[in-house]
Amino acid sequence: MPAGAPPETLALTVRDRAMLAGDCGEAAAVAMRVLATMAGVYGAERLLDIEGAHIDGCLYHGDSGVDFAELLVAGGARVRVPTTLNVGGLDLLHPEEFAGTAERRAKARRLMECYEEMGCRTIWTCAPYQTTPRPAFGQQVAWAESNAIVFANSVLGARTHRYGDFIDICAAITGRAPAVGLHLEEHRRGQVVFDLRSLPHALRSAAWLLPAIGYLVGERCGNRIPVLLGLEQAGEDGLKALGAAAASSGAVALFHAVGITPEAPTLDAALGGEEAAEWIEVGLSDLRAGLRSLSTAPGVAAVGIGGSEDDRLPIDVVALGSPHFSPREFAEFLPLVERHPPAGSVEFVVCTNRLSLGELERRGNLERLRAHGVRVVVDTCVVVAPILRTQAGGVLMTNSGKFAHYAPGNVGFDVVFGSLAECVRSAHGGRLWRDPELWP
Amino acid sequence: MSAVEVEGQALVAGAAVGKVLRLEEPLSFWGGVDPVTGTVIDRRHPRCGESVAGRVLVMPYGRGSSSSSSVLLEGVRLGTAPAAVVLRELDGILALGAAVARELYEQSPPVVVLAPADWAALPDGAEAAVDVSGRLRIAG
Numbered sequence: 001m002p003a004g005a006p007p008e009t010l011a012l013t014v015r016d017r018a019m020l021a022g023d024c025g026e027a028a029a030v031a032m033r034v035l036a037t038m039a040g041v042y043g044a045e046r047l048l049d050i051e052g053a054h055i056d057g058c059l060y061h062g063d064s065g066v067d068f069a070e071l072l073v074a075g076g077a078r079v080r081v082p083t084t085l086n087v088g089g090l091d092l093l094h095p096e097e098f099a100g101t102a103e104r105r106a107k108a109r110r111l112m113e114c115y116e117e118m119g120c121r122t123i124w125t126c127a128p129y130q131t132t133p134r135p136a137f138g139q140q141v142a143w144a145e146s147n148a149i150v151f152a153n154s155v156l157g158a159r160t161h162r163y164g165d166f167i168d169i170c171a172a173i174t175g176r177a178p179a180v181g182l183h184l185e186e187h188r189r190g191q192v193v194f195d196l197r198s199l200p201h202a203l204r205s206a207a208w209l210l211p212a213i214g215y216l217v218g219e220r221c222g223n224r225i226p227v228l229l230g231l232e233q234a235g236e237d238g239l240k241a242l243g244a245a246a247a248s249s250g251a252v253a254l255f256h257a258v259g260i261t262p263e264a265p266t267l268d269a270a271l272g273g274e275e276a277a278e279w280i281e282v283g284l285s286d287l288r289a290g291l292r293s294l295s296t297a298p299g300v301a302a303v304g305i306g307g308s309e310d311d312r313l314p315i316d317v318v319a320l321g322s323p324h325f326s327p328r329e330f331a332e333f334l335p336l337v338e339r340h341p342p343a344g345s346v347e348f349v350v351c352t353n354r355l356s357l358g359e360l361e362r363r364g365n366l367e368r369l370r371a372h373g374v375r376v377v378v379d380t381c382v383v384v385a386p387i388l389r390t391q392a393g394g395v396l397m398t399n400s401g402k403f404a405h406y407a408p409g410n411v412g413f414d415v416v417f418g419s420l421a422e423c424v425r426s427a428h429g430g431r432l433w434r435d436p437e438l439w440p
Numbered sequence: 441m442s443a444v445e446v447e448g449q450a451l452v453a454g455a456a457v458g459k460v461l462r463l464e465e466p467l468s469f470w471g472g473v474d475p476v477t478g479t480v481i482d483r484r485h486p487r488c489g490e491s492v493a494g495r496v497l498v499m500p501y502g503r504g505s506s507s508s509s510s511v512l513l514e515g516v517r518l519g520t521a522p523a524a525v526v527l528r529e530l531d532g533i534l535a536l537g538a539a540v541a542r543e544l545y546e547q548s549p550p551v552v553v554l555a556p557a558d559w560a561a562l563p564d565g566a567e568a569a570v571d572v573s574g575r576l577r578i579a580g
Contacts, residue, residue: 034539041451041535056506062475062514068544144506164509164533166540181532222466223501223529251466251503251531296483383471405504406471409481 007040016047019174027075031170035178038167044178052135053083053172054128054152056144057165058115059384060089060108068166069114072173080175083120084128086145087324088112089385091377092124093354100386108385118169124379125353127240127323129156137262140183142171146253147244147323147402153254155239157262159183162253182254188263189272190227190256192220193279197230203287205232207241208419208438211401213282214242216290218250220280227270228257240323245401249293294404294417297395300432313432316394317413318342318423319382321351322402327359329420334365336421340428341372347390348374348427351381383410397423397432442580446558450574451530452538454550458523460578461495462564463487468504469511469534478520496568497522498559501529512537516548524570525551528559552576 089108392412478493515521
């Protein structure tokens with residue numbers, strides 16, 4: 001039985017009711033029905049207007065996602081607000097990169113076409129916040145894709161609840177979202193303080209460690225809102241890596257980094273003037289534990305313990321770019337890989353979006369990377385689509401907390417987490433290389 | 441021991457029976473459950489390798505991916521979804537997958553939230569029944 005009447009506690013506007021009644025087409029009626037049902041789930045009393053959406057539902061997980069998209073397309077769906085698309089199940093520019101069956105490729109492509117037909121912008125990236133335009137501080141949006149949600153809320157100060165596939169497009173079609181959770185000021189207050197101030201300065205300002213910090217934050221705070229105290233400096237790429245890791249190990253949709261993120265100029269502001277529900281002192285042992293949980297390969301203890309037992313582990317795959325690599329990350333990566341190009345035995349893939357790809361091409365860097373055997377994949381990534389050619393069961397190295405979290409389950413590789421330079425040097429030698437300088 | 445009944449809040453209402461699979465640690469369905477088989481594939485999860493198919497899946501809340509709603513929906517289509525999902529805290533993403541399954545396939549597992557003390561008392565492996573009002577009955 002499809003969802004019935006909207007919950008009695010939900011106040012709908014005249015226009016909401018018109019959409020529900022099918023006056024704006026069958027797709028808008030489906031979308032409003034899903035929104036009203038979800039407003040009931042959340043206990044929302046009203047819907048609010050949104051100014052943008054980011055859609056995660058365009059990635060193929062099976063025929064049900066295509067069934068839902070086709071239902072909307074057949075019902076005349078058009079998005080009412082500027083809407084961007086997350087990764088799909090296929091690199092449309094380089095379809096030869098797809099290593100799955102022809103049937104799956106056709107379905108993944110059809111799903112992507114459905115969302116394009118609804119009027120969404122085909123940016124195909126999990127880092128929509130590194131394209132333009134991006135949401136402004138305080139703007140209400142409906143975003144899905146766990147890492148994008150956390151970035152929009154934490155770094156941009158835009159407001160989205162933690163949405164999943166399907167409600168994202170329903171919000172885009174109706175221009176509405178339930179007035180709940182992180183849309184509302186009163187629910188954005190930090191709850192759990194992670195106090196990093198006792199860590200050595202060098203570690204608090206180390207970009208490569210941010211995924212490990214994010215990972216341990218996600219593990220310890222679950223679905224509460226963390227406050228990070230004592231993070232020295234972190235650029236947008238660092239914050240994106242931290243957020244993506246926290247949204248993998250936990251259900252983090254917003255973090256406050258005191259002195260760095262817009263809603264947290266001070267600890268007091270981050271906590272909304274109230275006491276923290278929990279205060280966690282993060283020491284070196286916690287950080288080591290965070291690093292350990294990021295790696296699953298047997299014998300891999302932790303990063304930066306030079307000359308440890310793990311430094312001869314063969315590496316089969318290096319995968320970078322979750323979330324998608326930015327032009328700045330490529331700029332850091334290029335000189336490293338020029339100096340230490342990957343060994344022929346190692347599959348090396350970098351996932352990115354078309355904006356970064358265009359910049360690589362303009363500067364002549366794409367050809368240089370390809371000459372070194374580095375594959376650059378757009379529109380998708382290695383843990384959501386069959387891209388890797390190496391047989392599962394080996395070891396994949398990455399500097400991404402999100403890849404480290406999902407690669408074992410999704411693509412069947414053991415993982416080793418390391419810094420960008422460690423990934424490049426390990427690929428060069430075909431064996432795990434640890435940087436003795438990383439750990440003070 | 442006699443049967444125990446507890447009142448829950450039905451996020452997505454429905455009736456179901458099954459054996460409790462109790463997860464103390466939250467699970468992301470995407471990257472955590474294979475929708476083709478219903479098996480837990482998150483290698484860091486303590487219950488990796490078990491099947492959620494047809495079980496009354498008891499977990500605190502969901503974590504991780506936005507695509508967990510997709511994986512639950514696909515599980516409904518393939519018949520590998522849990523019989524019911526019983527949470528300690530509201531989780532919009534799993535409820536969303538169930539709500540869309542109802543819209544699309546006119547069936548879905550019920551999703552219920554219990555008070556923390558009631559949730560904590562559900563024994564792994566027990567036979568459980570969920571009714572449309574969100575009441576949960578555990579066989580004695």
